[in-house]
Amino acid sequence: MKQYSFSFKPDALEDFKTILPVNKSKKMLKNHLLNEYELPESLDELQQTVSNPAIQPYWMSESEINKMDRLIKQAKIKGYTINRSSIMRDIMKNLIEKHRDNPIQKSDQYRQRFKVPAGTKKRLSLLIDDGELTYELSSFIMDGYIPSNDFPSMRNQEQEDLNFKSDIEVFEKLDEVSSEYGFKKGGRAKIFRDALVQFENLLQTNPPKKAALKQELKYILDEYKNVENMSAIQEEISKYLKE
Template identity: 80%
Template structure:
């Protein structure tokens, strides 16, 4: 399983997250992509320009990526050029329409404060928006996390508190893994810190926050090119960078 990033409209992504519980949303999306989704008859809808985009990472299996690439090839046979994000947006739109008026019953929520190494929250804030951390970390625990077999003690380490509130199923998975390793006292916290450490490493390899800013810069420059000469744009950018 690897991490891939896709662009969505912020409105669509927000509706998706509200309509499906975090502990089941990825499984539902995966099943729909692999077993139900077909390209729409009107492929032109997939080529529509999307404004106010955000970058959303997903943990994808090889089978899921192969299905996306197969659909892209299908579209090319009909002289339609699309990309993976185009398809993912259409899938998400279909799922929102399916569940928005009859949302899946939300899971019970649970909250716990975990001790983590000092500086963790600051590092994470540079990689992902604060409002996205819980959803993305929960998704990672449910779908992408594999224990590292290395659970260092927090003794003699500077610590800080990290408040984590998520679906009860996420905590149940932490407890299940803790039990498999034979942990008794503090096992959930050890597994959580291991998952958090892995999650941070994955974010560092492909920070969603940087990807979002890069995408926003692209759209701004595209609009700027429509009203200004390229030479002047380059001079302005060079001046801005040199001033820094």
């Protein structure tokens, strides 16, 4: 699996996270994309750009990306230029419409404080917004985590507390893996830390914060080009980079 960043309308993304449980939302996106989704008859809406979008990363399989690229080619044959974010926005819209008036039963929530190596929270804060951490880490544990077979002890390490609140199914997944490895006391924490290390490594390859800033910069520059000529813009950027 590889991480990709997609642009969404902020209110649609918030609706999606509110209506669909975190432990099921990614699986539902994947199932809809691979098994149900086809391009709508009218592609006008998919071709529209999103002003000041919200950036959301997802870990996607090769089959998911191949399906989206195939749909993009189909749209091109019809004379439309769309991208992967266009398709993801349409899928998200379909799922929101389907479940807005027929909501999925919410999962019980659970909270636990885990001991993690000191400095972990600061590093994560540079890669992903605090408000996104729980959702993204929960999704990774449910859909992307594969145990590494390396569970180092926290003894003799500087530690800090990381509070984690998520759907009960996420903690059940941690316990399931812990049981498979025969851990008893502290097993859930060992598995959580292993998942957290993998999650951070994945974030390093394509930090959501960097993707969001890049998208925001593109939006600002597009707006700037509407009121200023290119040479003046390049001069301003050049001066800023030299400061």
